Amino acid sequence: MSDIIYTKVDEAPELASASFLPIIQKFAKAAGVSVGTKDISLAGRILATFPEHLSEEQRQSDDLAELGRLVKTPEANVIKLPNISASVPQLVAAIKELQAQGYALPDYPEAPKTDEEKAVRAKYDGIKGSAVNPVLREGNSDRRAAKPVKSFAQSNPHRMGDWASDSKTHVSSMSGNDFFSNEVSATLDKASGAKIVLETAGGETVLKEGLEYPEGTVVDATFMSAAALKDFLASEIKKSKEDGILFSLHLKATMMKVSDPILFGHAVKAYLAPVFEKHGDKLKELGVNPNSGLGDLLERVKGNDEIMADIDACMDERPPMYMVDSDKGITNLHVSSDVIIDASMPALIRAGGKGWGPDGKEHDANCVIPDNSYAPVYDEAINFFKENGKLNPATAGTVQNIGLMAQKAEEYGSHPTTFELSDAGTVKMILDDGTVLHEHKVEAGDIWRSSSARKAPIEDWVNLAISRQKAEGCRAIFWLDANRAHDAELISYVKPILEAQGVADKFEIMAPREATRASLETITKGENTIAITGNVLRDYLTDLFPILELATSAKMLSIVKLMNGGGLFETGAGGSAPKHVQQLVEQNHLRWDSLGEFCALGESLKFLADARDNAKARVLGNAVETATQGILDNGRSPSRKVGEPDNRDSHYWFARYWAEAVAAQSEDAELAAHFAPIAKELAEKEADILSELAAAQGQAVDLGGYYHTDAGKTASVMRPSQTLNSIIG
Numbered sequence: 001m002s003d004i005i006y007t008k009v010d011e012a013p014e015l016a017s018a019s020f021l022p023i024i025q026k027f028a029k030a031a032g033v034s035v036g037t038k039d040i041s042l043a044g045r046i047l048a049t050f051p052e053h054l055s056e057e058q059r060q061s062d063d064l065a066e067l068g069r070l071v072k073t074p075e076a077n078v079i080k081l082p083n084i085s086a087s088v089p090q091l092v093a094a095i096k097e098l099q100a101q102g103y104a105l106p107d108y109p110e111a112p113k114t115d116e117e118k119a120v121r122a123k124y125d126g127i128k129g130s131a132v133n134p135v136l137r138e139g140n141s142d143r144r145a146a147k148p149v150k151s152f153a154q155s156n157p158h159r160m161g162d163w164a165s166d167s168k169t170h171v172s173s174m175s176g177n178d179f180f181s182n183e184v185s186a187t188l189d190k191a192s193g194a195k196i197v198l199e200t201a202g203g204e205t206v207l208k209e210g211l212e213y214p215e216g217t218v219v220d221a222t223f224m225s226a227a228a229l230k231d232f233l234a235s236e237i238k239k240s241k242e243d244g245i246l247f248s249l250h251l252k253a254t255m256m257k258v259s260d261p262i263l264f265g266h267a268v269k270a271y272l273a274p275v276f277e278k279h280g281d282k283l284k285e286l287g288v289n290p291n292s293g294l295g296d297l298l299e300r301v302k303g304n305d306e307i308m309a310d311i312d313a314c315m316d317e318r319p320p321m322y323m324v325d326s327d328k329g330i331t332n333l334h335v336s337s338d339v340i341i342d343a344s345m346p347a348l349i350r351a352g353g354k355g356w357g358p359d360g361k362e363h364d365a366n367c368v369i370p371d372n373s374y375a376p377v378y379d380e381a382i383n384f385f386k387e388n389g390k391l392n393p394a395t396a397g398t399v400q401n402i403g404l405m406a407q408k409a410e411e412y413g414s415h416p417t418t419f420e421l422s423d424a425g426t427v428k429m430i431l432d433d434g435t436v437l438h439e440h441k442v443e444a445g446d447i448w449r450s451s452s453a454r455k456a457p458i459e460d461w462v463n464l465a466i467s468r469q470k471a472e473g474c475r476a477i478f479w480l481d482a483n484r485a486h487d488a489e490l491i492s493y494v495k496p497i498l499e500a501q502g503v504a505d506k507f508e509i510m511a512p513r514e515a516t517r518a519s520l521e522t523i524t525k526g527e528n529t530i531a532i533t534g535n536v537l538r539d540y541l542t543d544l545f546p547i548l549e550l551a552t553s554a555k556m557l558s559i560v561k562l563m564n565g566g567g568l569f570e571t572g573a574g575g576s577a578p579k580h581v582q583q584l585v586e587q588n589h590l591r592w593d594s595l596g597e598f599c600a601l602g603e604s605l606k607f608l609a610d611a612r613d614n615a616k617a618r619v620l621g622n623a624v625e626t627a628t629q630g631i632l633d634n635g636r637s638p639s640r641k642v643g644e645p646d647n648r649d650s651h652y653w654f655a656r657y658w659a660e661a662v663a664a665q666s667e668d669a670e671l672a673a674h675f676a677p678i679a680k681e682l683a684e685k686e687a688d689i690l691s692e693l694a695a696a697q698g699q700a701v702d703l704g705g706y707y708h709t710d711a712g713k714t715a716s717v718m719r720p721s722q723t724l725n726s727i728i729g
């Protein structure tokens with residue numbers, strides 16, 4: 001296994017890697033550090049799952065499984081780029097593309113009937129949604145803006161939309177009977193197995209058995225009432241229309257891959273309620289599954305003029321929808337993975353409470369977030385900006401995050417224990433000794449789930465928070481609600497640890513709404529704070545605050561200190577930016593900013609230096625920091641427009657600053673001597689390299705695929721400077 005693993009992913013970050021990875025490999029080699037790759041892309045994971053359908057040469061190893069083992073060892077040193085967390089439409093598109101390339105993969109069975117179809121479906125379902133991150137994240141999360149990145153944002157503030165005090169934008173959530181209000185939680189005083197059953201008039205169905213929890217695990221159970229959700233959605237559609245604002249729905253169908261597509265499907269049905277009432281049977285016959293979205297539905301009813309006319313009539317009656325792409329008519333409800341709450345709500349808040357409408361113009365929006373567990377964060381942020389006006393990124397302090405994430409903590413690990421109930425009855429969670437730990441009376445269609453958080457990760461998280469607070473010396477808040485069942489159990493862990501370590505006075509504990517206001521007040525004053533949160537708020541806040549403070553979360557430093565001693569270095573907190581691929585394909589300009597990769601690389605090299613006592617790796621790691629600073633100070637980040645410097649130019653500059661920094665240091669003369677001529681050549685040939693890079697832009701390019709690109713074609717698009725290539729080798 002290589003010293004450092006650099007993940008092969010999809011879309012924009014993968015394109016960036018085609019240019020950047022050869023540079024990393026060349027530089028690292030000089031320090032005796034090998035940098036290898038492991039494929040966690042959507043296409044790669046599909047191919048690794050179906051070897052029996054592929055020829056010998058087409059088969060691919062299961063790299064994700066291998067990485068999953070690696071991250072449980074002290075040797076792990078992984079640089080993890082963002083990958084696609086696929087919705088069903090994305091998965092289906094990737095399968096089709098691979099089939100067209102000659103891979104004899106089975107189709108995705110929409111409605112599996114035979115045992116064989118069910119087996120194929122189960123395999124594909126394992127690839128769906130956030131299937132990678134939970135496997136690799138064997139540690140808690142430490143995300144913050146690196147100091148130079150934050151000061152760059154302060155001296156080069158991005159544009160922020162103005163907030164009108166009379167903005168009609170607001171958050172709407174259910175008035176009860178949601179996951180928040182139905183939650184119960186308990187901490188196990190001894191290790192136990194458990195099962196989940198549904199008792200109905202007709203008998204008992206086992207929903208899940210063989211669950212195993214170690215002593216000290218916090219085990220929650222809750223459900224959302226389908227009837228209450230249905231009423232709520234109908235009423236919000238009506239209210240959006242009355243208020244003359246956009247209807248928008250914000251969920252996390254990728255990471256909450258079982259529950260949230262169901263919620264999404266309810267919204268599709270609610271929005272098109274008259275169509276479903278009138279044509280329900282026909283839609284079923286056409287294979288329509290509302291959970292797959294309006295995009296899929298429209299595909300399936302194409303050619304049926306009566307239904308199409310009824311859909312158009314219904315849409316005319318409805319409030320205008322928040323759009324993903326108004327030019328192409330792609331709505332919020334087309335695909336469940338298009339609007340992802342962690343990115344969509346901050347973008348709307350950054351824009352001054354505006355979303356895009358079908359008319360291609362900005363409007364106020366009703367932001368529908370059905371469950372009340374975390375919606376108050378966005379609600380309070382919106383209230384705060386309506387009262388105080390937009391945040392000023394030039395003077396704002398920063399909100400860092402320490403997130404409880406390890407070992408599939410909390411809701412993000414709840415997929416195997418989430419069920420859409422087929423019948424009314426009582427769901428019981430029963431321990432091995434027969435104790436009924438939790439029970440709920442449910443109706444058919446309700447969504448029931450159990451989440452858990454283990455003792456070792458919780459303790460590690462509190463200790464990580466203590467060490468980060470000590471390092472920063474700033475305000476630190478545990479975002480926990482004493483009135484929420486799960487949070488109350490966590491507080492019982494947090495308080496004794498803080499007291500035992502004599503640091504209780506350094507920390508506050510606040511419910512998410514209060515913590516949002518307190519944090520916004522703190523950063524408005526130019527001061528810093530650490531948000532110590534559970535797994536969902538880790539995700540939400542590490543987009544919300546960076547998007548307000550830095551314009552994008554892609555520039556974040558994201559460190560996962562693995563519980564068994566290894567390191568996982570995530571690049572930023574943002575995703576894979578599909579829009580950027582589109583621009584590259586049309587104009588050969590890649591506006592993806594690799595700052596997240598630069599930050600992760602520096603951390604990974606310094607971690608390697610400590611773990612393996614490799615002084616050369618430390619020299620390289622320190623020089624990465626100097627190079628990153630150089631990129632920021634000299635304005636070498638990619639620009640958004642074709643014809644201007646892009647991602648590839650920034651990699652040239654990074655290589656040059658990196659080589660110059662190694663050549664200039666005096667700790668390791670051998671490395672300095674090795675890099676001096678490289679730095680010299682990169683500087684001397686600047687004009688040639690930049691003109692070769694510039695000449696490549698402007699024309700459409702072919703990557704040989706979208707999900708499964710052709711490596712040769714991608715390399716030639718992403719490495720167009722022969723002069724640079726001959727220096728890098």
Ligand SMILES: NC(=O)C1=CN([C@@H]2O[C@H](COP(=O)(O)OP(=O)(O)OC[C@H]3O[C@@H](n4cnc5c(N)ncnc54)[C@H](OP(=O)(O)O)[C@@H]3O)[C@@H](O)[C@H]2O)C=CC1
Binds near residue numbers: 133575
């Ligand atoms: N850790 C992971 O693996 C993650 C994966 N994802 C996945 O990524 C995909 C897209 O997610 P989405 O929610 O649209 O969010 P993205 O973060 O990919 O994109 C949102 C916007 O942020 C800006 N942006 C993001 N990254 C960069 C960057 N490096 N440089 C410059 N700008 C950037 C772009 O703005 P602009 O268009 O204005 O340039 C982009 O359109 C989904 O498949 C999702 O599942 C999402 C989050 C994390």
Ligand SMILES: O=C(O)CCC(=O)C(=O)O
Binds near residue numbers: 085131254
């Ligand atoms: O795993 C995913 O799908 C997204 C992860 C994410 O959004 C995050 O870690 O911030």
Ligand SMILES: [Mg+2]
Binds near residue numbers: 342539540542543573
């Ligand atoms: Mg996120």
